[in-house]
Structure formats: C-alpha cells, structure tokens
Amino acid sequence: MCGITGIFDTVSARPIAQAVLQRMNESQHHRGPDEGSLHIEPGVGLGHKRLSIIDVATGQQPLFNEDGSVVVVFNGEIYNYQELIPELQALGHVFHTRSDTECIVHAWESWGEDCVKRFRGMFAFALWDRNRQSFFLARDRLGVKPMFYALLDDGTLLFGSELKSLLAHGGVHRDIDPYAVEEYFALGYVPEPRTIFKQAKKLPPAHTLVIRRGQPIQVPREYWDVRFSLDNRISETDAQHELIARLDESVRLRMIAEVPLGAFLSGGVDSSAVVASMARLSDGAVNTCSIGFDDPAFNESEYAQMVADRYQTRHFQKTVRSDDVDLIDTLAHLYDEPFADSSAIPTYRVSELTRQRVTVALSGDGGDETFGGYRRYRLHMMEEGMRSALPDSLRRPLFGLLGRVYPKADWAPRMFRAKTTFEGMARTSVEAYFHSMSFVRGSIRSQLFSKALKSQLAGYSAEEVFHHHARKAGTDDPLALIQYIDTHTYLVGDINTKVDRASMAHSLEVREPLMDHQLVEWVATLPSSYKLRGPVGKVLLKKANEPYLPADVLYRQKMGFAVPLARWFRGPLRERVREALLEGPMLDCGLFEPTAIRDLVDQHQAGKRDFATPIWTLLMFDAFLRCTMGQTRTALAA
Known part of the structure; x- marks a missing residue:
C-alpha cells in the first residue's frame, strides 16, 4: 500500500520542478512512511511513498522495465502476480524483483491497455512509456484504491492518491463545483467522477485513461462492469459449498504478505465470515481487532468476542467513548473534500488500534452490496411489491398527496413514521431508492441552498447520478438494480473512500476479500432469492457459514458502525x-x-x-x- 503522485506535460517535454514534485509526494507521507522516491525526466515526474508489504527488500518504486523505457508508480496489490510472472517470463521478460509492481510494466509491454484485464486485485497506478510517448492511468474494478487527476490550463496533468497531493502543486483552481455541492448534500460524499473542485476529477473504478503527448486527451475508458445475469441454475446447497471455496480462495490470496497480518472483526456477518476463513487457512492464531462503544445501543463487541473465542484469535479491543467528537477537523484533513459518513470516526479508531498490532488487515467491506445485506434493501423490496400492485395513474397522485400531508413524526413509534413510505410509493423505483439514500432530503436541500447556488445548479439534481447508473445496469430485477447502483456509488464513494483514508492515516493496508471481482461476478449470476428472502438478507452467505459461525452472529439484527x-x-x-x-x-x-x-x-x-x-x-x-x-x-x- 502506498501513495502515488506525479506530473505529466501533455503538450511538450517542459522541465518538471523537483521541489514541486517533492512537495506533492510528501503531502502523502502517511500513506507510505517506509520509503519515498522520485523519478524526473523531461515532461514527466513521478513520486512514490512506500508502505512495504511484498518484496520488502527490492520492491522500491518508481520501478522500470529492462531498458528503462517504461516506468510505473503503483498503489495497491496484484494478488495473482505469482501466476503472471511465469507467463510473462515465457514471453521474454526478465524480472529483477519479486514484486507485484514489476508485473505491471511487463504486462503493459505485452498487452498494452488491456493489461488491467489480467490483474486480480486492488490497484491504482500511473505508467509512462517513453517509446510510445504514452502516459497511462488505471484504477481497479471496484474502486478500492483512489486516483485523482487534474488538467491545468497550460496542459499539465497532475495525479495522486489523494486530492491533497494535487492541491500541493499550487496550480489547481479551488473553484467549488456547484453540482458537487448538490451531490454531497444528497449522498454524503461527492461521487465519481466529480470532486468538490471543478478542475479536479476522480478516475472512475474499472476505467483507464491513456494520454499520448501532443494528441487530444480522450475520455476515460471502461474495461469491466458487473452484470447481474441471475441465470445460474446451481442448487442452493451447491452454491453454499462453492461460496465457501471461493471465499477461502479470495482470503488466501489476500493473506500473502511479508509483514504482520490480521483482520477487522466488528461482530457482523461479513467480517466474521472473513475471520472464520482466515482461521481455516492459518496454522497459527489470527490477529483480530475491534472497537466497542460505551453506549450499549451502538456496541457490538460481545459478538466480536464470540467469534474471537470460537477461533481462539489474538483479539484486541478498544472501547471508544460515545462522545468521541475530537476528530472532526482530523477527518476534514484526511478526506480533503466534504465527507459526511459519521462511521468514519470508529473506522479511524479501529484502524488506529489495528496498526499497533499489524501492518495488513482484512475486512468484510463489500458484503452488503454483493450479498444483499442492507436493511434498506428489504424496505425497498416491500415498497416495490406495493408499487407493482397499483397502476401509475393511481399510485403516483394518491401517495404523492399522502406524502405531502402526512406529518414528519421522528418522535413517534416506527409504525407511525409513514411519511417516507408514502413519498417513496409516489416515485419510480430509482427515484424512491435515491430518496431513501439521501442524507439531506430534496425539500431540505432546497431550503438550505442559497439563491445563488440554486441558480448555478439550474435545476440539476443528484438523482441523475442514480439514473445514470440505472441506465447501464442491464437488469429489470428490482434487487439487482439497486445492488448495481450501490456498487457504483455508495460502495465506491462512501465505503471504500472511508476505509482508504482512515486506514492510510495510520499507514495500515486494508484488503477486502468480499470485493474480489471474480467472487462478485459469480454472486451476480445467482438468483436474487439467494441474497434476500423475505426479512432475511445475505441468505446464501449466512447459510454457507452456519457450520462456522454462531447463530447469534449470523441472524441477529444488523447494527452498523454508527455513532450517536x-x-x-x-x-x-x-x-x-x-x-x-x-x-x-x-x-x-x-x-x-x-x-x-x-x-x-x-x-x-x-x-x-x-x-x-x-x-x-x-x-x-x-x-x-x-x-x-x-x-x-x-x-x-x-
């Protein structure tokens, strides 16, 4: 795990200021405190901050091919690099290290832009090929690793793992994008490809960007997408066995490290399933870390302890005060742009605790999106059943009226808080899901935003983000549709962003077995009934883990990583x-x-x-x- 940054002159080969590149690189020191290096040649400057995980002795970056014509800086892990090395050697490539980074330069030489299709892992990298005069940016399929970039007015391209590295250059205009403000207040984060600043962008997940010096800059190209075919006829029993085999394979790949390794253990189904898999694959005790709260309404530590006791892990726990409010400015410095998921606080604390014990931690992130675990999925499917039972001509005006006149009763028992349900029933499926996901509802945003901001928005709504992805989903299945939307929005913009910044603030690498793209592809072929069945979410994951985890962990009510x-x-x-x-x-x-x-x-x-x-x-x-x-x-x- 590392921090990368750099400068590329898209027009000519003007000199790169070393002091500027050094400043950009040092702004991300927390991402890689072990080593830091620069490479500068006419029109190109690459910076790297290293957290040594694999090939600690010889895996330094920037890293070159045999003749020095191709150079890469890389953040992440290529988990199948040991399989790729002999294939690339057979093509004539000579390896000088044992690192996954060197696979990238040789894969580029052999397969060009399609090299990313051969990689299994989490990655963001920048590569310069002097012979082809080509600069190449790439990001992994599910957006685990970040990549920011900005094209300056003079044709200079900046890139970095965090927005702060671009800002450290000094040439990025800090003009706030009004669309990003709308999207932030609607979703709690600024979704890809936008950032809070007009001039800076995020490279979307599963996209590459190739720039050839002196040629017009193309738009990023998508090289992968998940398809919810739902057409796998495998029996549920066989699917349970295959899931455990696939999960174990994914976990095994992510346990490759030359440094101490452990796991986050929240006490939820996803992290517990990962720890159970690690225990099956390990000769010794697994290191596990969890956060407890002094407020019982938010405390899951007893469930984490159940799993730790079952597998006799080396378990470390820290109790966080329920008034742990001192991190607000720290979080703002970490995220560089507005970020409103309050679970960033406990995520920061569990990363802090975990780094005291290990350098690499496995997590259960991605399980809810892949296996259908969110409570909102169940509520959405209930609404879908009612929506489909009434014609639009009756449903929209009737429930639209009820939604307007019914009071917002936050104080009342849940059964009487029907306003949101009525509002949802008056909408289409995508509109309703956007409404349920909104941090700040449209009516409140309209009150909060100034006339000047609303004038700049000119009617734009963040709802378009969901419609954009819905048009690409390729499925009419109501559960698969919102899983697809979440995979491209909430998972990337919220979950992955939160974990990356919180963990890298403590120089901790986090790996996500449930976001292995081959596992995600396979689960997307399974019927939706294997994921959500009545009130039970993550049906297949829970059934498959019944031999390995306590029922109280598998079938209790989901709490989430919340703060009061x-x-x-x-x-x-x-x-x-x-x-x-x-x-x-x-x-x-x-x-x-x-x-x-x-x-x-x-x-x-x-x-x-x-x-x-x-x-x-x-x-x-x-x-x-x-x-x-x-x-x-x-x-x-x-």
Whole structure:
C-alpha cells in the first residue's frame, strides 16, 4: 500500500520542478512512511511513498522495465502476480524483483491497455512509456484504491492518491463545483467522477485513461462492469459449498504478505465470515481487532468476542467513548473534500488500534452490496411489491398527496413514521431508492441552498447520478438494480473512500476479500432469492457459514458502525454546532441560507425534529471550508 503522485506535460517535454514534485509526494507521507522516491525526466515526474508489504527488500518504486523505457508508480496489490510472472517470463521478460509492481510494466509491454484485464486485485497506478510517448492511468474494478487527476490550463496533468497531493502543486483552481455541492448534500460524499473542485476529477473504478503527448486527451475508458445475469441454475446447497471455496480462495490470496497480518472483526456477518476463513487457512492464531462503544445501543463487541473465542484469535479491543467528537477537523484533513459518513470516526479508531498490532488487515467491506445485506434493501423490496400492485395513474397522485400531508413524526413509534413510505410509493423505483439514500432530503436541500447556488445548479439534481447508473445496469430485477447502483456509488464513494483514508492515516493496508471481482461476478449470476428472502438478507452467505459461525452472529439484527449523532448535537457538541453553523464561513461562503440553517439547528436542539444527519453534513462542510479551503470570513460564491 502506498501513495502515488506525479506530473505529466501533455503538450511538450517542459522541465518538471523537483521541489514541486517533492512537495506533492510528501503531502502523502502517511500513506507510505517506509520509503519515498522520485523519478524526473523531461515532461514527466513521478513520486512514490512506500508502505512495504511484498518484496520488502527490492520492491522500491518508481520501478522500470529492462531498458528503462517504461516506468510505473503503483498503489495497491496484484494478488495473482505469482501466476503472471511465469507467463510473462515465457514471453521474454526478465524480472529483477519479486514484486507485484514489476508485473505491471511487463504486462503493459505485452498487452498494452488491456493489461488491467489480467490483474486480480486492488490497484491504482500511473505508467509512462517513453517509446510510445504514452502516459497511462488505471484504477481497479471496484474502486478500492483512489486516483485523482487534474488538467491545468497550460496542459499539465497532475495525479495522486489523494486530492491533497494535487492541491500541493499550487496550480489547481479551488473553484467549488456547484453540482458537487448538490451531490454531497444528497449522498454524503461527492461521487465519481466529480470532486468538490471543478478542475479536479476522480478516475472512475474499472476505467483507464491513456494520454499520448501532443494528441487530444480522450475520455476515460471502461474495461469491466458487473452484470447481474441471475441465470445460474446451481442448487442452493451447491452454491453454499462453492461460496465457501471461493471465499477461502479470495482470503488466501489476500493473506500473502511479508509483514504482520490480521483482520477487522466488528461482530457482523461479513467480517466474521472473513475471520472464520482466515482461521481455516492459518496454522497459527489470527490477529483480530475491534472497537466497542460505551453506549450499549451502538456496541457490538460481545459478538466480536464470540467469534474471537470460537477461533481462539489474538483479539484486541478498544472501547471508544460515545462522545468521541475530537476528530472532526482530523477527518476534514484526511478526506480533503466534504465527507459526511459519521462511521468514519470508529473506522479511524479501529484502524488506529489495528496498526499497533499489524501492518495488513482484512475486512468484510463489500458484503452488503454483493450479498444483499442492507436493511434498506428489504424496505425497498416491500415498497416495490406495493408499487407493482397499483397502476401509475393511481399510485403516483394518491401517495404523492399522502406524502405531502402526512406529518414528519421522528418522535413517534416506527409504525407511525409513514411519511417516507408514502413519498417513496409516489416515485419510480430509482427515484424512491435515491430518496431513501439521501442524507439531506430534496425539500431540505432546497431550503438550505442559497439563491445563488440554486441558480448555478439550474435545476440539476443528484438523482441523475442514480439514473445514470440505472441506465447501464442491464437488469429489470428490482434487487439487482439497486445492488448495481450501490456498487457504483455508495460502495465506491462512501465505503471504500472511508476505509482508504482512515486506514492510510495510520499507514495500515486494508484488503477486502468480499470485493474480489471474480467472487462478485459469480454472486451476480445467482438468483436474487439467494441474497434476500423475505426479512432475511445475505441468505446464501449466512447459510454457507452456519457450520462456522454462531447463530447469534449470523441472524441477529444488523447494527452498523454508527455513532450517536442526535445526542451529540443536543449535548457535548451543542455549542460547537451553533458556533460552526451560525457564524463564520458557513454564513459567508454564499452557498447557504443562514435562516434555514438556524431553523434546522434550533428545531433539532429543542427536540422537535431529528436533523442529526443534515447537521453532521453541514458540520463536515464547515470543516472542509476551514481545513481545505482555509476559509474564515471569505465568500466563495457570488
């Protein structure tokens, strides 16, 4: 695991300033504290910060081919590199290291842009081929590893593992993209390919970008996508056995390391299944780490302990205070752009704990999207059943009216909180799913956004992000459709972003066996009934793991990695919320209506409404303005 960055002159071969490249590279020191190197030649500068995992002795980067004409900087792991080496050697390539990085330069020489199709792993890399005068950027299929880039006005291309490395160059305009603001407040993150800044982009997952000096820059090219065919006729019993075999293979590949290795163990199904697999494959005890909360409503540590006891792991646990509110500015510095998933706090803490014991940790991320585990999937499918029972001509006006007139009863028992259901019933499937996923609902965004911001948006809604992916999904199955959308949005923009930044802040490499693309492809062929059946999600994963995990772990109610925001904002963060949101840059940036923010805060703190999520979303935007933009009382928008 590493940090990469660099500069490429797309027009000519102008000199690269070493001091600038060094500054960009050092901005990501946390990603690779073991070593740091630069390569500079006319028109090209590559930087690398290394966290040594594989081939510790000789795997330094930037790394070259035999004659030095191809050079690469790489972040991630190619898990099948040991299979690729003899194949590439048979094609005449000579290896000078035992690293997976060297596979990339030789694979490029033999297979060109299609080399990425041969790689199994998590990766983001940049490669310069002097003979072909070609610069190549690539990102793994499921977006585990990040890649940011920006084209400057003079034709200079910058890239990096984090947005901060681009900003360290000094040439990126910090003009906020109004569409990104809308998407952030709707989703809690800025989805690919956008960033918070107009000039910077994210390379989408499963995409490559090739740039030939002196030629027009092409759009990124997609080289892979998951297809939910749902046409596999395998029996459920056989599928259970095959799933365990595939999971074990995925875990085995991710246990290759020359440094201490362990696992996150939350006590949920996904991480517990990964730990059970590690135990099956290990001769010794597995290292496991978990976070507990002093608030019982958010504490899963007893379930993690069950799994640890069953497999006699070396288990390390730390209890986090439920008022652990000191990380807000730290998170803003880590993410560089607004990021509103509050579970970034416990993810940061579990990464901090885990790094004290190991350098590599396996996680259960991706299991909910692949196997159908989210509670919202069950609710969506219930709504789908009702939507399909009524014609649009009756359903949309009837439930649209009910959604408008029914009160928002956050205080009431769940059975009486029907407003969201009514609103969902009045929408199409994609519209309803977007509505249920929205951090800040459309009506509240409309109140919060200033006239100037709404003018710049010109009617644009972040709902278009979901429609864009829905058009590509290639399935009418209602569960598969939202799984596809989540795989391209929430998994990448939220989960993978959160884990990458939180873990790399502590120089910890995290590997995700449940995001192995071959495993994901196979599960996508299985019927949706193997994933969600009535009130039970992740049916196949749970059934397959019944011999290996306690029933209390497999079939308990999902808790998630949450923090008690509503209580924080009426308690320990009460004054901080008022100070941050009711004065300073949030008032003067020109993006928001001050009276709407004040009304929202007052209602929440008076206990009249639960606006915890919108407040946290605003709070993290304020932290971005202060920490990344350096704003105090300066306007950002006209």
